[in-house]
Amino acid sequence: MSWPTIPTADARPDLESPYWDEHQETRPPEERREAILEKLTEQVRYAYDNSEFYREFYADVDVDPRNITSFEEFEQLPILRSDDIKQEQKEHPPFGRLLCIDEEDITRIYGTSGTTGRPKVFGIGEDDWERIGEWHAQILWSVGLRPDDRVIITSPFIQYLGSWGALAGVDRLGCTTFPFGAGMEGQTEQAVEWIADLQPDALYGTPSYALYLGETAQESGYDPADDFSFDVMFFSGEPGASVPSTRRQIETMFDCEVIDQGSMAEMTPWMSNSGCEHLKNGMHIWNDIVYTELLDVETETPLDYGAEGVPTYTHLERTSQPMIRYWSGDITRWERHDVTDCDCGRTYPTLPKGIYGRADDMLVIRGKNVFPSQIEDQLHALDDFGDEFRVVVEREGTLDTLRLIVELADGAQTTADEFQDVVRTAIKSEIGVTPDVNVIQQGELERTQFKADRVKDERELAVEI
Numbered sequence: 001m002s003w004p005t006i007p008t009a010d011a012r013p014d015l016e017s018p019y020w021d022e023h024q025e026t027r028p029p030e031e032r033r034e035a036i037l038e039k040l041t042e043q044v045r046y047a048y049d050n051s052e053f054y055r056e057f058y059a060d061v062d063v064d065p066r067n068i069t070s071f072e073e074f075e076q077l078p079i080l081r082s083d084d085i086k087q088e089q090k091e092h093p094p095f096g097r098l099l100c101i102d103e104e105d106i107t108r109i110y111g112t113s114g115t116t117g118r119p120k121v122f123g124i125g126e127d128d129w130e131r132i133g134e135w136h137a138q139i140l141w142s143v144g145l146r147p148d149d150r151v152i153i154t155s156p157f158i159q160y161l162g163s164w165g166a167l168a169g170v171d172r173l174g175c176t177t178f179p180f181g182a183g184m185e186g187q188t189e190q191a192v193e194w195i196a197d198l199q200p201d202a203l204y205g206t207p208s209y210a211l212y213l214g215e216t217a218q219e220s221g222y223d224p225a226d227d228f229s230f231d232v233m234f235f236s237g238e239p240g241a242s243v244p245s246t247r248r249q250i251e252t253m254f255d256c257e258v259i260d261q262g263s264m265a266e267m268t269p270w271m272s273n274s275g276c277e278h279l280k281n282g283m284h285i286w287n288d289i290v291y292t293e294l295l296d297v298e299t300e301t302p303l304d305y306g307a308e309g310v311p312t313y314t315h316l317e318r319t320s321q322p323m324i325r326y327w328s329g330d331i332t333r334w335e336r337h338d339v340t341d342c343d344c345g346r347t348y349p350t351l352p353k354g355i356y357g358r359a360d361d362m363l364v365i366r367g368k369n370v371f372p373s374q375i376e377d378q379l380h381a382l383d384d385f386g387d388e389f390r391v392v393v394e395r396e397g398t399l400d401t402l403r404l405i406v407e408l409a410d411g412a413q414t415t416a417d418e419f420q421d422v423v424r425t426a427i428k429s430e431i432g433v434t435p436d437v438n439v440i441q442q443g444e445l446e447r448t449q450f451k452a453d454r455v456k457d458e459r460e461l462a463v464e465i
């Protein structure tokens with residue numbers, strides 16, 4: 001086996017083939033594990049040899065980072081966290097000593113798109129970027145994209161690696177790329193007209209944005225199901241595509257298939273978690289592209305299939321800024337491939353319900369664990385829901401209270417009072433907590449052109465009594 005692999009310039013499988021690389025994608029998991037271990041060994045040795053950061057980080061480990069011989073040894077390596085990267089980049093700006101190539105060999109600079117704290121900086125070399133394009137193309141093939149497809153990208157072309165990573169894959173696959181972007185004032189109204197004229201076959205963006213785009217199209221007099229010709233939409237960045245009722249709503253609105261994708265920008269090729277054209281909900285984990293462990297949220301030890309925990313990722317062929325055992329902070333459940341209801345023939349593990357959210361987004365309300373995506377699922381299943389909502393968690397005395405601000409659809413069949421009861425009942429039955437519900441009219445809450453931010457936890461502001 002060679003490490004790292006050399007991208008295949010422009011080779012593509014036969015158009016009829018469901019696989020980009022049948023052997024890689026359908027081999028028995030045990031055989032894949034051997035290949036993964038070889039790559040892990042190479043990747044860890046490479047990082048150790050080329051990064052002072054990793055040499056320091058692994059100074060006290062009981063295994064030899066230059067020669068990891070088993071998964072058990074690999075699991076002795078400490079977990080890397082976002083704060084470690086921030087701290088390292090603060091002390092050794094701008095890239096930190098995580099960078100394993102010369103600065104002059106960086107061909108692309110990206111970063112985190114969050115609005116709080118110091119951004120993280122990602123330097124990517126040319127061969128890494130080519131491999132990212134190659135892998136994203138391979139994964140998009142499993143999604144059903146083919147070179148004759150026209151693909152519009154409707155996420156912001158900023159530091160956000162979602163847009164650029166999607167672009168790299170679509171380009172490498174040979175599709176007609178339509179990098180439209182998002183985020184400017186009036187851009188969504190323009191997108192509607194461009195889509196009506198150009199009739200793309202596929203769209204990449206965030207699920208929230210697809211709903212906003214659909215609503216905007218309807219306001220301009222279009223029916224997205226009839227007037228647009230999307231076959232598929234692939235999403236990353238937030239839960240939604242694997243929230244069953246949100247997924248159904250987008251599929252119905254546009255008469256297309258929805259595919260969930262995404263790990264993290266740091267872990268690009270972030271499409272290594274991806275649905276395929278056969279999977280009804282959730283994502284396969286292409287763990288021979290990015291190795292993924294599921295760790296217990298408290299003990300941080302590896303979990304078996306069937307369990308719920310935190311995906312923790314390791315690059316397998318990254319020469320510029322490799323991440324090893326990188327803690328995502330997300331929560332999901334994983335299953336072995338043969339437990340998953342999918343006909344694609346791939347033998348990767350699967351996240352049947354996608355990534356529900358971040359561990360720190362989990363609300364604990366009166367002792368019950370609640371993910372905002374569960375609330376979203378209930379609301380999108382209601383006929384008269386007007387597409388947007390907010391969750392406010394407050395504290396009254398010693399009790400936590402859950403307040404929902406929910407839009408009632410234009411042309412709804414129920415009154416605001418009736419809808420309030422419907423929402424209360426639906427949420428109570430899902431999460432066991434009765435919310436206070438404020439009903440407002442569709443369109444009153446701000447829409448996002450990127451990732452939605454729907455939760456306000458005001459408990460820390462409350463005075464303890």
Ligand code: 8LE
Binds near residue numbers: 240
């Ligand atoms: C549920 C993967 C990418 C480039 O689209 C992205 O959003 O990366 P970013 O900005 O580093 O944010 C990563 C976080 O977004 C993850 O930790 C997770 O909380 C969330 N996320 C990304 N994709 C999904 C997701 N949450 N489902 C997804 N499909």
